[in-house]
Every structure is written in structure tokens, then in C-alpha cells.
Amino acid sequence: MAYTSSSLHLHKHLLLPKTTRRHTNPSFVAAAAKINGVNGHSSKKSPNGKAQINGDGKKGVNGSGRKKAAAQHINGNDRIHLSVSTGGAGGQDGFGLRVAFQGAPGAYSEFAAKTALPGCDTVPCRAFADALAAVDGGAVDRAILPVESTMEGTALRNYDLLLRHDLVVVQEINLFVHYCLLAMPGVRAAEVRRVISHPMALAHCGRALARLGVDREPVEDTAGAVEMLRSNRMLDTAAIASPRAADLYGLDVLAHGLQDESWNVTRFLLLSKPPSPVTLPMDADAKTSMVVAHRGGSMMVVLKVLSAFSSRNINLTKLEVINNNDGGGGGGGGAAAGHPVMILDTSARGAPTLRAFPHVLYVDCEGASHDPRVLDAIKEIERFAVFVRVLGCYAADSNVYDLQ
Ligand SMILES: O=C(O)C(=O)C[C@]1(C(=O)O)C=C[C@@H](O)C=C1
Incomplete structure (x- = not known):
């Protein structure tokens, strides 16, 4: 699999903290109200560099997040999209920083890196171990690592990796993970015999895949699955990945919201070599x-x-x-x-x-x-x-x- 470096420009939305959300409709409605966020961050920034909503700073963030403000309901679903004005707690946009992630461009980990540091350059790596070794060895400035998900709990394998390195956690990022079923242009759902993706994605979509009655095959990452599909022109195979990966690689989306639970959030940690480059004020959350x-x-x-x-x-x-x-x-x-x-x-x-x-x-x-x-x-x-x-x-x- 040939991985190339990418520069992503993302629209970022903010969902309300989990405590304020209900578990309702399991199907994912893709419509998103893009209010203010452009390229992961807009020109309006709060004085303390923390995330704001619609630029008016009404929303408590960074641990507080209790206030519901400027909320917008989409299609009656319980998903609420809000724009944010800056990426990364602490207001660090990450320009000039190189962040290693596992996977091909378009992997969820890359999105998480861009959420943490919208201005960073992302560096694709074949495995999480490679991403951590890259930051440990000084080849990159940071690495991003998924450590837990609402559906699977702690990613013990990734904790194992983290603990073997002399690295420090500098930021946390919770990403809502939407899974889509992607196929080569023109392929119909009935023609799909096999689904490939990252093992976590296959596990998160277990019930949907059982309903489809397809074979499952784990590969290194979600976007890598899409790249594989595309480069081998697989016509009987689909991949589970993000809608963004569908755009990047020019595939059709056969189904949205494949995850078994509507509330599917993965928590990532941004890692750096010590000493930590983050200095928190005494009163920070x-x-x-x-x-x-x-x-x-x-x-x-x-x-x-x-x-x-x-x-x-x-x-x-x-x-x-x-x-x-x-x-x-x-x-x-x-x-x-x-x-x-x-x-x-x-x-x-x-x-x-x-x-x-x-x-x-x-x-x-x-x-x-x-x-x-x-x-x-x-x-x-x-x-x-x-x-x-x-x-x-x-x-x-x-x-x-x-x-x-
Ligand atoms: O394969 C990807 O796209 C990843 O970023 C990895 C990963 C994971 O390891 O959990 C990240 C988020 C999703 O839960 C699925 C897969």
C-alpha cells in the first residue's frame, strides 16, 4: 500500500458533550449544518484560545461544556452540529508541526490530528507503532493514538504501545465516528460479497454486516481499505470508512451510519516527546x-x-x-x-x-x-x-x- 502525505482541509463541527445527548435513532443522517467552521478553524477565536460556538463564545468547553447554547437540531435526529472557531484546546493551531498517524490519508486518526492541530502536516504511517516510533525518534513532532471508544472501551493494545515509550500526552480529542459502506463507482449493494476495514470498524458495525451477510476481512486502517479497493478495482468488495474517505478516493457511498450504536465516539490522545510543550495556566480545566x-x-x-x-x-x-x-x-x-x-x-x-x-x-x-x-x-x-x-x-x- 503506497501511503502519501496529505494536506487536509476540513470543516469541523462540534457535537454537544456526551452527557447532554440522548441515544435515539440508530441511523445516521448525513446532513450537516455548516455554520461557521472553515478549514477546521475560523478567524474568530476566544481570547483564551478555547473553542467557541458561532464565534459568540456562549458555549462552555474544555471540561465544562455543560451549557447548551446555539444548538441546531438536524432532521429531528439527536445529533447536534455546531461550528467551532478554533481547533485544539489551548488554541495551538499547530502550524509547522508534523503529526504522525496510523493509516492512509483519510483515516479517522488523521481527522483527529487535524482536529487537535488544524494547521499541522499529517504524516501517514503503516502502524501505530511506527507513528509512536516516529515521534520518539524525533522524525515528527507529535503522534495521534486512539485509546478508547464508546463501543469497545479501552484500546489495550494502544495503551501497551504508549507505555513502552517515553512520550507525554499533550491533548485529548473526542471524535464522533460515522461509518459508511463504500464501493467502486457503479457497484450495487447486492453485488458486495466481502467488506474490508480496520478491525475496530468491523467490530463497531458487526450487526449491520451480519444483516448484509458478507464476509469480513480486517486490514490496517479504514482509509487503507478504501485505497486498496480503488487500486485493485475490487468490484465484489466494499470498505467501511468515513464519508471524507469516499470523497478523497472517489468511491460511492452505499450506506451511511453503519455503526451498531448511534453514539459512537473514539477518544484520541496527542503525544509528544517530553518535556511537554503544553503549559497550562493554574486555573485551566x-x-x-x-x-x-x-x-x-x-x-x-x-x-x-x-x-x-x-x-x-x-x-x-x-x-x-x-x-x-x-x-x-x-x-x-x-x-x-x-x-x-x-x-x-x-x-x-x-x-x-x-x-x-x-x-x-x-x-x-x-x-x-x-x-x-x-x-x-x-x-x-x-x-x-x-x-x-x-x-x-x-x-x-x-x-x-x-x-x-
Ligand atoms: O482506521 C482508521 O481510520 C483509524 O484511524 C483507526 C481507528 C481505531 O484504531 O480505532 C480509529 C477510529 C475508529 O474507531 C476506527 C479505527
Whole structure:
């Protein structure tokens, strides 16, 4: 598969935070009200560089996002599209930055990179491991990694990758993922015998594919599937990818909204080499991600971690419990099942070392890593845990972006 670098110009829409949305009609209505966003960002920017709605700054963002403002309903569906005036929490447009992503141009990861940093140049990579190695080795400035989805939970395989590198999380991006069924021009749905896509996309569309009664074949990424279809002129095969990929590669869209759940959001993390290039003001809505390795034996440690945060009134936004010492995948599931989690220990003097931990917690909390309450909570956890590594501190962004 020949991957080429691309420069994307995207219209960006903002969906309301998940807490304000209802789960209703499972079918996806493609109509989008493009109000103000052009090329991923418009000329109007709030003074603090945070996302605004319709340029009037009515919408709370970056973790707050509770206010419903300037909402527009589309076709009676519960999807709400709002324009945003800047990309990337913290107002960093990313001009001059190179961001590595897995996949061919048009992959969802590329959209996420462009959402985070609208001005960046995206660099396609064959695998997530290549994207992380590229930023680690200094070939690019950032890498983008999907880490969880509303339908599948934590992408353990990608967490495994992240933890093996000395990288820091600098931004989070929630992307609404619309899946379409794409085929060569003129091909009809009844002629499709096989569907190819990224394994996650195939999993997210399991029921729809079962209804179609087609064979499924995993490939490296959604846009790569489209590229494969196009370059081999496959007439009995369709691909699951975004409407944007259909445009880029000139394919027909046979069906929209293939995902089994109407609410399908993937969370991505933007990664950089340390030290973090992001400096958050003391009063910013921030999040801190960390990994806690412990001795296992009981679930008491989970209660102790919860108490370290709750006693300081710190809210957690993620807690994933991995117990992988039973050889059978107990607790961990996914790619990491049965194997200890390998974490690069950067805390010791000398060269960072890769250490194996069977019992691990992935924790995201509200608050910055330099907030005394968060610092104290981490200190308390360090007293009973084997090891704590802070993965990054970044602006909290509870918005869900919708790119088409
Ligand atoms: O294949 C792509 O387009 C990707 O960006 C990868 C990926 C993933 O790994 O989860 C990203 C978002 C969607 O959930 C489907 C696939």
C-alpha cells in the first residue's frame, strides 16, 4: 500500500458533550449544518484560545461544556452540529508541526490530528507503532493514538504501545465516528460479497454486516481499505470508512451510519516527546493521566486509589483495572490478555528501563499534575503502589468533534 502525505482541509463541527445527548435513532443522517467552521478553524477565536460556538463564545468547553447554547437540531435526529472557531484546546493551531498517524490519508486518526492541530502536516504511517516510533525518534513532532471508544472501551493494545515509550500526552480529542459502506463507482449493494476495514470498524458495525451477510476481512486502517479497493478495482468488495474517505478516493457511498450504536465516539490522545510543550495556566480545566502498577492480590488497592482521589474531592474520568498474572487474560482482555503490561520506567536515574507489571490501573483524573491536591493524591498512592508514572497533563476537552 503506497501511503502519501496529505494536506487536509476540513470543516469541523462540534457535537454537544456526551452527557447532554440522548441515544435515539440508530441511523445516521448525513446532513450537516455548516455554520461557521472553515478549514477546521475560523478567524474568530476566544481570547483564551478555547473553542467557541458561532464565534459568540456562549458555549462552555474544555471540561465544562455543560451549557447548551446555539444548538441546531438536524432532521429531528439527536445529533447536534455546531461550528467551532478554533481547533485544539489551548488554541495551538499547530502550524509547522508534523503529526504522525496510523493509516492512509483519510483515516479517522488523521481527522483527529487535524482536529487537535488544524494547521499541522499529517504524516501517514503503516502502524501505530511506527507513528509512536516516529515521534520518539524525533522524525515528527507529535503522534495521534486512539485509546478508547464508546463501543469497545479501552484500546489495550494502544495503551501497551504508549507505555513502552517515553512520550507525554499533550491533548485529548473526542471524535464522533460515522461509518459508511463504500464501493467502486457503479457497484450495487447486492453485488458486495466481502467488506474490508480496520478491525475496530468491523467490530463497531458487526450487526449491520451480519444483516448484509458478507464476509469480513480486517486490514490496517479504514482509509487503507478504501485505497486498496480503488487500486485493485475490487468490484465484489466494499470498505467501511468515513464519508471524507469516499470523497478523497472517489468511491460511492452505499450506506451511511453503519455503526451498531448511534453514539459512537473514539477518544484520541496527542503525544509528544517530553518535556511537554503544553503549559497550562493554574486555573485551566485540566486532566492528568497516569498508570499505577501495584502488587495485586486483592481489589483493596483500587479502593485505596479511589480514596486517595475522593478524599481530596478529585473526580476520576477513567479507571481501567488490568490483572494479567493468570495466564488466561483475567481482567485485562484484548491484546494484552495474559501478559504483564510493559511500562517504560523513566523515573530512575540512568537510562529508562522497560519493566513488566501484571497488575496495573489506568487512571485519568480532573486537575493538573501540578495542582497540590493531585500531587498529594499521587504521593499517597506511591506509598502503597509499586510504581506511578504520570503520562501527561493536558486541557480537559469534553467536546465531541464531528468531521465530514
Ligand atoms: O482506521 C482508521 O481510520 C483509524 O484511524 C483507526 C481507528 C481505531 O484504531 O480505532 C480509529 C477510529 C475508529 O474507531 C476506527 C479505527
